[in-house]
Amino acid sequence: MAEHKAFSATGNQMVAEAMRQVDPDVMAAYPITPQTTIVENYAKYVANGLVHTEFVTVESEHSAMSACVGASAAGARVATATASQGLALMWEELYIAAGMRTPIVMANANRALSAPINIHGDHSDVMGARDSGWIMLFAETAQEAYDNTVISFRIAEDERVLLPVMTTLDGFITSHAMERCVLEDDQVVKDFVGEYTPAHPLLNDEAPVGHGMFAFGDSYMKYRLAVRRANMGALPVVEEYGKAWAEICGRPFDLVETWGAEDADYLVVCLGSAAGIARHVCRALREEGVRAGVVRPRVYRPFPAEQVAAACKNAKAIAVLDRADAIGASHAPLCADVVGSLFDAGITVPVKNYVFGLGGADVPVSQVETVYRDLAAVADGTSDTTLGFLGM
Amino acid sequence: MITPPLETFESWKPEDIPAGYVADAGTSVHYETGGWRSMRPVWDEENCTSCMLCWVACPDSSILAKDGKMCGIDYDHCKGCGVCVKECRFSALAFVREHESATGKEA
């Protein structure tokens, strides 16, 4: 493993660097806060001749994803990036990209949805895509956003998967904050992702094919089942490439990252950047003798249900922190997945769900500490487990 | 051949289907859309000059042509939109109600 010079970079810079190293054939993208600097940096790479990518400037995200689907069906390796309203505008094409099994890699800088209008971080945008069939990765740090982006290409293009991958980082918190990062050598990344050979490219007149066929009820369900199987079956593939990349770069990869979970009485389950605050609180609580821990799925779709259940099985009470709501549902998105995983595994530990940090609302250490302290009451049944809004 | 044989379509399993909706090219020919038609264009060979305006305008590639000449209508796929009738400058296409056409599907 080579030693690399550390430098300071934002998550967006790191994602752009990963994409530069991969050098995809096509990028069709539209700028939107807080993702803009990814495509802005990438456009500079194109202008400066650092990549061979055909950069397609489009008039909206709807067109961006449409162009990506077309380019991918044609046989190109395709990448893009978006956020928030942009991802929402892509909604139609997200399902088409997954259904047509186009292995597009898209970065998303997770951001709130209007209204009220807000440009800051939460997971409301990506949770709108969770049922589309895309593989979804959540990075905690800028470094992880880089690593996730590199492995995304392998996952997407693997013939056992052939699905688009969304590699996400928390808007502003991870996309814009400077962190200590390292870059692997360009050639190491190029060798890792290899050449892309599409199975059935449209631009091959020796083997003409049709993509995006119409399907009636007699076959539609078969196609949809095939997409579900590909998505669920991607879990070991994500792990395989995650571990393979970890071997190269020396940074660990786990489908579900845990801290102190083995002996923890009180656990917080969360996605993305919030895990850092939770770990910080755990360290302080452990000094007092409170056994606290953190469980953070790094891949959200497919949901690593067995791994999450295994990490939670010894806890006395669990708090699931959701950075998005599912209004009208009993649980916010992540909690619904966690509760389902525990139920299937026969684990009956009480689970308290909190919605937190919406629209970039500050998440002070004291707030997360309160979550852990309140879990004692959740464990002994003196506190109810209905969904709460942290800090309200 | 990418897709399994169409005759065995009923028994396809999800794993038989190539990833995505990839199919052999040109399969839309097997899907006869002519049954949707309520109005039918009827060609009058006498008046026709083979200007091919109808051929250009037909959105369903249902004007049949051979050696650069108009030679009939593909009723298996013609949806009866009437665009060809509207475009014809030589009164060589009439538009009749499907149930009133004497000729039937094979015409």
Ligand code: SF4
């Ligand atoms: S437009 Fe009329 S005249 Fe011209 S080819 Fe068609 S039927 Fe014939």
Ligand code: SF4
């Ligand atoms: S009626 Fe419409 S579909 Fe039929 S031949 Fe004329 S233009 Fe084509």
